[in-house]
Amino acid sequence: MNSFEEFDYSSEKFSFGIWKKILKLVFKRKKYLFAMFLFVTGLAVLDILYPLMNSYAIKTFFSENPDFSKTTFFILGYVGISLGYLITVWGFIRMAGYLEIEVGFDIGNEAFRKLQILPFSYYDRTPAGWIMARLTSDSRRLAEIISWGLVDMVWGCFTMLGILIVMYIVNWRLALIITALLPVLIAASIFFRKKILNAYRKVRKINSKITASFNEGIQGIKTTKTLVIEEDKNEDFNKLTTDMKKNAIRAVIFSSLFFPTILVLSFIGIAFVLRIGGGFIVNARFGFTVATLYLFVSYTMQFFDPVMQV
Amino acid sequence: MNSFEEFDYSSEKFSFGIWKKILKLVFKRKKYLFAMFLFVTGLAVLDILYPLMNSYAIKTFFSENPDFSKTTFFILGYVGISLGYLITVWGFIRMAGYLEIEVGFDIGNEAFRKLQILPFSYYDRTPAGWIMARLTSDSRRLAEIISWGLVDMVWGCFTMLGILIVMYIVNWRLALIITALLPVLIAASIFFRKKILNAYRKVRKINSKITASFNEGIQGIKTTKTLVIEEDKNEDFNKLTTDMKKNAIRAVIFSSLFFPTILVLSFIGIAFVLRIGGGFIVNARFGFTVATLYLFVSYTMQFFDPVMQV
Numbered sequence: 001m002n003s004f005e006e007f008d009y010s011s012e013k014f015s016f017g018i019w020k021k022i023l024k025l026v027f028k029r030k031k032y033l034f035a036m037f038l039f040v041t042g043l044a045v046l047d048i049l050y051p052l053m054n055s056y057a058i059k060t061f062f063s064e065n066p067d068f069s070k071t072t073f074f075i076l077g078y079v080g081i082s083l084g085y086l087i088t089v090w091g092f093i094r095m096a097g098y099l100e101i102e103v104g105f106d107i108g109n110e111a112f113r114k115l116q117i118l119p120f121s122y123y124d125r126t127p128a129g130w131i132m133a134r135l136t137s138d139s140r141r142l143a144e145i146i147s148w149g150l151v152d153m154v155w156g157c158f159t160m161l162g163i164l165i166v167m168y169i170v171n172w173r174l175a176l177i178i179t180a181l182l183p184v185l186i187a188a189s190i191f192f193r194k195k196i197l198n199a200y201r202k203v204r205k206i207n208s209k210i211t212a213s214f215n216e217g218i219q220g221i222k223t224t225k226t227l228v229i230e231e232d233k234n235e236d237f238n239k240l241t242t243d244m245k246k247n248a249i250r251a252v253i254f255s256s257l258f259f260p261t262i263l264v265l266s267f268i269g270i271a272f273v274l275r276i277g278g279g280f281i282v283n284a285r286f287g288f289t290v291a292t293l294y295l296f297v298s299y300t301m302q303f304f305d306p307v308m309q310v
Numbered sequence: 311m312n313s314f315e316e317f318d319y320s321s322e323k324f325s326f327g328i329w330k331k332i333l334k335l336v337f338k339r340k341k342y343l344f345a346m347f348l349f350v351t352g353l354a355v356l357d358i359l360y361p362l363m364n365s366y367a368i369k370t371f372f373s374e375n376p377d378f379s380k381t382t383f384f385i386l387g388y389v390g391i392s393l394g395y396l397i398t399v400w401g402f403i404r405m406a407g408y409l410e411i412e413v414g415f416d417i418g419n420e421a422f423r424k425l426q427i428l429p430f431s432y433y434d435r436t437p438a439g440w441i442m443a444r445l446t447s448d449s450r451r452l453a454e455i456i457s458w459g460l461v462d463m464v465w466g467c468f469t470m471l472g473i474l475i476v477m478y479i480v481n482w483r484l485a486l487i488i489t490a491l492l493p494v495l496i497a498a499s500i501f502f503r504k505k506i507l508n509a510y511r512k513v514r515k516i517n518s519k520i521t522a523s524f525n526e527g528i529q530g531i532k533t534t535k536t537l538v539i540e541e542d543k544n545e546d547f548n549k550l551t552t553d554m555k556k557n558a559i560r561a562v563i564f565s566s567l568f569f570p571t572i573l574v575l576s577f578i579g580i581a582f583v584l585r586i587g588g589g590f591i592v593n594a595r596f597g598f599t600v601a602t603l604y605l606f607v608s609y610t611m612q613f614f615d616p617v618m619q620v
Contacts, residue, residue, distance in 0.1 A: 062372075062600065082577045086570045093569060097562030105555045108520065112547045115527045116540040128528045132439075135524045137447050210418065214445045215525075217425045218438045230426040237422045245415050252407030259403060260396045267392045290372065 025106050026146055032099045033150075039091030040151055044158035046084045047302060048166060053077055055295035062290070092155075096147045104143035111135050129215025133208040156306030163299045171288065174296050177272045178303055181265055188265070189307055192258040199251035206244040213237050259308055266304035273300055335416050336456055342409045343460075349401030350461055354468035356394045357612060358476055363387055365605035372600070402465075406457045414453035421445050439525025443518040466616030473609045481598065484606050487582045488613060491575055498575070499617055502568040509561035516554040523547050569618055576614035583610055 026033060057074055060067050115131075167175035217224070217233065224233055273296045280288035336343060367384055370377050425441075477485035527534070527543065534543055583606045590598035 082573075086573055089573060090566050090570045094562060094566035097566065098559065101555055101558045101562065104558075105551050108551050108554075109544075109548060112524065112527060113544055115524070115531070116534060116543060118531075120531070120535070123528065123531055128525070129442075131528055132442055132521070132525060133446070136443070136521050137450070140447070211442070211446050214422065214425070215438070215442060217422060218433065218441055221425070221428075221430070221433055224426060225430070233426060234419075234423055238419060241415050241418050244418075245411055248411045248414075249408065252404055252411065256400050256404035256407065260400045263392075263396055263399060 022142065022146065025103055025110075026099070028106065029099055029102045032095050032102065036092060036095035036099060036147075036151065037154060039088045039095060040154045041158055042084065043088040043092060044155055044162055046081055046088060047159050048162040050081055051295055051298035051302070052166065053081065054298070055291045058294055059289060059291035092151055096151045099150075100143050100147035103146055104140060107139045107143060108135075111139060127212045127216070128219070129212030130208055132215060133211035137207070137211070138204070152306070152309055156309065159306055160303055163303050167296065167299055170295060171292060174273055174277055177276065178269055178300060181269050185262070185265055185304070185307060188258075188261050192254055192261070195254040196251055196258070199247050199254065202247040203244060203251060206240060206247060210237075210240050210244060213240060262304055262308050266301060269300040269304070270297055273297055332452065332456065335413055335420075336409070338416065339409055339412045342405050342412065346402060346405035346409060346457075346461065347464060349398045349405060350464045351468055352394065353398040353402060354465055354472055356391055356398060357469050358472040360391055361605055361608035361612070362476065363391060364608070365601045368604055369599060369601035402461055406461045409460075410453050410457035413456055414450060417449045417453060418445075421449060437522045437526065438529065439522030440518055442525060443521035447517070447521070448514070462616070462619055466619065469616055470613055473613050477606065477609055480605065481602060484583055484587055487586065488579055488610060491579050495572070495575055495614070495617060498568075498571050502564055502571070505564040506561055506568070509557055509564065512557040513554060513561060516550060516557060520547075520550050520554060523550060572614055572618050576611060579610045579614070580607055583607055 053074075060070055060074070111134075115135075164175065164178065167178060213236070217237070224230060274293070277288060277293045277296055279285075281290065281293060363384075370380055370384070421444075425445075474485065474488065477488060523546070527547070534540060584603070587598060587603045587606055589595075591600065591603060
């Protein structure tokens, strides 16, 4: 096992060849992919519509002269949004689930077929445990990332873009606050993602070695017992898991810092919106009302949500 | 491989022996466990405090005679809540992450040690691939479920209980609505969880077989190539993955129905709260104000959140 060192992927920037193959697998399931996009886009639209509707309701019912003639409109509107949520949530879970299953199914089948075609020399060179790690946990993670990662990405992009557009239409002055925070948000995301990814890559690499060790432990049990080297083997294995632990803890430390950083940004955004928007209300400028302030606070909160989900 | 049928765990209700062993591993990390509980409880308290604070702010600033002397109190309060969120979110991610790593570390080491002690007869009877599946993906999932599952459970219980208590204190009449929905919520959760769990158990069982197949494909490559039975092997494998797909789709169908069901329940709750609470405001009964209505709508939404997260 020790003689086999996995090819170091971490130095490679981005492998187009591999992604082309994966994307081909995904596009084989166009139907699910298309339906998923549709449902997720619908969800993003509803996420943008809902605070707008609330804001309009506040303006209509809680102003100095409330207009109750529109009650039916609001009831129908809220029922519509509720139904929309039901359908889109049901749809995107089902479609992403289907896509995950189908892609996982294809990867599994292709991998097994490939196993039969590979020359003997491949099996001589590569430890069985290492192949096992690739075939089982890694391929499953790939199917998971493709389906649910795609959902998160599409939903995040549409929601953030939609919120920015509506904000600029309603009051571009306040929208500037969020735009100003955007570069910080992007920089923080890239910094933490890089750190987490690096730590995580090391974890997956050690994970392959651990899987290989398990397999060697099983296949080589006769040798181990005959030579009475159980303790040595345990020690070797312990070194691997300790190394795994160290790198996994690095990943956790960065993850645990990432969320609070985004929270701080959203708090700063809300504070500025409240301070400046509140000033607009007190001075009665730009037709700014409590309803608009509510809209901007809701949108600011929602704007940072996708970054934390990804 | 086909001669080896995994022991059927799905018929077993609950195995105390196994859980006692697992809990012992978890309690070895008392420090992390305790810190995690503390942070998660803090998070639940903040989740309950935040709408209360908002409601109080609405009452103070948006009434007929707004009281601006309390502005400092609110600024300090919101800054306090923000800081609280920062600390608790940072803390629970870090502690749950540590717990996951440490428990995974212990399970891995114990499993490897056990491998060395097991008699040869065990290796004669059990396919290597099957042992691999147990050692790798299953043990990792266990560590994940224990740490993050515990966080979800503690947070969910505290939040739901806390919300119910505060609701009863503020207005027990409206709190009765949520209490009335509780049995339906529990029944729906149990029904769907059972269905999803059953489908998922089958998936994990077939997954073990697929892992075993991969391993057999690698170990038996010489036989396969010598006998030219690649196509037969592919077909056998295809049957397994097709079976996997069928059961995984069952799990997805139930999952995709579960979320909308809980959404419907929360919509029903909000509709009743708005209708009855709105009536209280119009008739000026029980000192009910817009601020109280806001509080109940927020709490109703939050109340159903943990069920969807679990």
